[in-house]
Amino acid sequence: MLRTSRRDADPPPGRVTLALTFGLVVVFRLEQNVAHVFGLSPRELVTLDTFPVGGIAQVFAPYLHASGAHLVGTLVWVIPFGYLLERRRHWADYLGFVVVAGFLTTTLVPVVLVVLGVAPGLGVGGSGIAHALVGREATARLRTLPRWRSFARRRWAVLLFVVAGLLLTLVGILTPADGASVAGHATGLLVGIAAGIGERHVSIGTE
Secondary structure, three states, X not given: OOOOOOOOOOOOOOHHHHHHHXXXXXXXXXXXXXXXXXXXXXXHHHOOOOOOHHHHHHHOHHHOOOOHHHHHHHHHXXXXXXXXXXXXXXXXXXXXXXXXXXXXXXXXXXXXXXXXXXXXXXXXXXXXXXXXXXXXXXXXXXXXXXXXXXXXXXXXXXXXXXXXXXXXXXXXXXXXXXXXXXXXXXXXXXXXXXXXXXXXXXXXXXX
16 A cells, blocks of 8 residues: 655645635625625725624634735735745645734734734734745745755745845835734734744755
8 A cells, every 4th residue: 555645645735825815815805795785995894893894804804905905915925935835834734824823913913912002903914924924934944054055046046035025024014004014014924933943844845
């Protein structure tokens, strides 16, 4: 009988990221439909502070987006960095990380900061998850630098790409755009860095 490893039993790399992307797009389309019924924009819908809409929006906050541009801004990071993580880790690890990062960046930490008077309000969107994916991938790959002599050109290219992503997210946190959740973005980046440091086994595949 042929036995397969856990990694061999995973879906082909890219499938989970594709499903996540599709899910976010479908959820946004549902937002648009519901907002249209009530004569609102998606931004107005997800920021309503009335029960039960406000509570529902907060529960699903990591997967809701205020506009098409907001969604695209999330997917620009989630697609490449989600794919890179998916190549290295088991799909359950990947999805679990997305769920935990989403909860921490849009619910738990922002709520605590609002109560303490540090943050002006809560946020919605997957940008916290995107920052977490960037932080984890950059940290994990930087941990492999002691083996730099064995790196192929393609591996160097991927390393430079993820480090550039890390620097861009840091710049975005230090110089935030209007309406951006600095608390959520910073939390996501820290969660990703902690996860990258805490990985017991770092494998960066065969670029």
